[in-house]
Structure formats: C-alpha cells, structure tokens
Amino acid sequence: MTRHRYTARTVDPHELYEKSVQDPAADVALMIRWFERRRRRVPLVLREDFAGTAWMCAEWIRSDPARRAVGVDLSAATMAWGRRRHFRPGNPDGADPRRMRWLRLDVRSARVPRADLTCAFNFSWCVFLDRPALLRYFKAAQRGLAADGLFALDIHGGPTSFTPGRDERRMGGFTYVWDQGAVDPITHRTLRRIHFEFPDGSRRRNVYRYDWRVWTLPETREALLDAGFRRVDVLWELYDKNGEGSGIFRHVEHAKNDDSWVAYLLAWK
Numbered sequence: 479m480t481r482h483r484y485t486a487r488t489v490d491p492h493e494l495y496e497k498s499v500q501d502p503a504a505d506v507a508l509m510i511r512w513f514e515r516r517r518r519r520v521p522l523v524l525r526e527d528f529a530g531t532a533w534m535c536a537e538w539i540r541s542d543p544a545r546r547a548v549g550v551d552l553s554a555a556t557m558a559w560g561r562r563r564h565f566r567p568g569n570p571d572g573a574d575p576r577r578m579r580w581l582r583l584d585v586r587s588a589r590v591p592r593a594d595l596t597c598a599f600n601f602s603w604c605v606f607l608d609r610p611a612l613l614r615y616f617k618a619a620q621r622g623l624a625a626d627g628l629f630a631l632d633i634h635g636g637p638t639s640f641t642p643g644r645d646e647r648r649m650g651g652f653t654y655v656w657d658q659g660a661v662d663p664i665t666h667r668t669l670r671r672i673h674f675e676f677p678d679g680s681r682r683r684n685v686y687r688y689d690w691r692v693w694t695l696p697e698t699r700e701a702l703l704d705a706g707f708r709r710v711d712v713l714w715e716l717y718d719k720n721g722e723g724s725g726i727f728r729h730v731e732h733a734k735n736d737d738s739w740v741a742y743l744l745a746w747k
C-alpha cells in the first residue's frame with residue numbers, strides 16, 4: 479500500500495476534510511433504513527443542505543439507479559471541487575452527473591425542488607445563531623419535503639461540548655485537529671476551527687472556521703416541532719466494550735449525558 483506523503487504546501491484541504499469527518503455511505507444507509515422502516519416505501523430524492531463537496535449526494539446516487547440528488551450550498555468553489563471529485567463523467571467510481579442538481583443558494587431558499595429526504599450533517603445548521611433564524615431554516619426544510627418526508631440532522635453535545643479544548647486524531651499521513659473555543663454562556667456562541675498537521679512538522683491552521691451556536695438537544699427538538707414536523711426521534715450511539723462509539727444507533731427516549739456525544743435527529747413531516 480502506498481502511503482500518502484502529505485505536507486502543508488501541497489495538500490488539498492477538501493480531501494483531508496472528507497477523510498477526517500465524513501462517512502457518507504454509513505449516513506446514507508442509516509437514512510434509507512429508517513425511512514423505509516417508517517414510511518414503507520423507497521426514498522428516491524435526497525436534498526443535501528450545506529452540501530459542500532456533495533459526497534453524500536454522490537453516495538445516494540450510487541446506491542440506486544433510480545435515485546436523484548440535490549446539493550444546496552453557498553460556495554461555488556467547494557461545489558466545483560465536489561463536481562470534479564465525485565461526478566466526473568466517465569469515472570467508474572463516480573456518481574452519474576445527470577442525476578445530480580447543484581444549487582448555489584441559501585438553505586432557507588424556497589427555490590429548492592421537493593425531496594423525500596433532506597439532510598444537514600456535521601452540525602452545519604449551527605450557523606444559525608438565534609431561534610428566529612433557526613426556525614426559518616427548519617420551516618424551509620419542512621416545506622421542501624414530500625408529504626411523508628424525513629429531515630435528518632446530527633447534533634453534538636455533552637459537558638465537553640461547552641468547554642474549550644483540542645481533539646487530535648491521526649488519520650494516516652496527517653493529523654486532524656478539532657479546536658474548540660470557549661462557549662459564551664449568554665449567547666452559546668463559539669468558534670470552532672479545523673487544523674491539519676503533517677509528519678514533516680508542517681501544518682495548516684484555521685483551514686475551516688465555524689462561527690456557531692451550541693444548540694442543546696431539547697432546544698433543537700422543540701424548534702423542529704414548532705417548525706411543523708410531527709415527531710422528532712433521537713438516535714443515540716451505542717458504545718462498544720472499550721467505551722468507544724460503535725457506529726450503531728438506536729432510537730431512545732432517554733440517555734446518559736456522556737462527556738461528548740453525537741446523536742441523529744429524525745424529524746418526520
């Protein structure tokens with residue numbers, strides 16, 4: 479196996495971002511499983527909000543020849559990178575570009591076609607800093623769904639989500655650093671940054687910066703219900719025998735407030 483020789487000077491940040499924080503095949507499988515279980519039909523149209531490089535859309539399209547996807551994002555440059563990486567015509571590993579629609583729009587826009595399933599992952603929806611802004615987004619997501627549609631999002635919590643700190647993960651050829659700033663107790667606003675470090679000692683700091691609000695799970699769930707969703711299920715991750723996240727999620731009504739947790743919220747129209 480050839481090991482990449484990553485170094486700050488030549489590295490492609492989108493490639494490292496995808497490797498570090500995304501697992502779209504698992505997310506797509508989870509969303510389809512829950513949709514089919516509850517709705518007894520096959521979902522065909524995905525809308526990925528805050529799509530960035532739209533890797534999720536590519537996995538969705540690859541999962542079934544009848545599937546189509548819509549990626550919504552404000553960054554033309556990030557979407558252009560995603561088009562080259564995941565949708566290049568003739569690439570046997572790529573997704574069919576004819577079944578993909580790119581929309582350079584705010585996720586709150588009404589000009590987005592209807593979807594069976596909409597997702598907003600990696601906590602991107604935390605860009606909305608107050609409840610009216612969040613509610614406006616959740617209402618747009620609700621309106622943009624088919625009558626039996628599902629809106630899936632993820633949320634990070636636990637005591638350490640409120641404390642400053644660095645989480646470093648060796649990724650094979652580089653180190654991913656999640657740098658968490660202090661949370662303002664009055665506004666819950668915080669700065670979160672991603673840095674990358676390389677075996678030759680070089681580094682790229684502040685490659686991604688997020689000015690976010692830390693939304694609690696009850697606040698988020700109540701906002702989803704106020705936006706018109708009928709019910710919101712919480713999927714909680716089970717732990718393996720070493721206390722690590724297992725990647726297996728169960729629908730729960732109550733949970734233990736572990737130091738740091740990630741949950742899925744499934745909001746049903």
Ligand SMILES: C[S@@+](CC[C@H](N)C(=O)[O-])C[C@H]1O[C@@H](n2cnc3c(N)ncnc32)[C@H](O)[C@@H]1O
Pocket residue numbers: 499500527528529530531532550551552553556583584585586599600602605
């Ligand atoms: C954290 S990245 C998410 C990338 C990827 N989809 C993921 O799940 O990891 C956030 C993306 O949201 C986009 N974005 C931020 N605010 C937005 C808005 N109001 N409407 C649409 N896209 C937005 C940014 O351009 C950026 O590409």
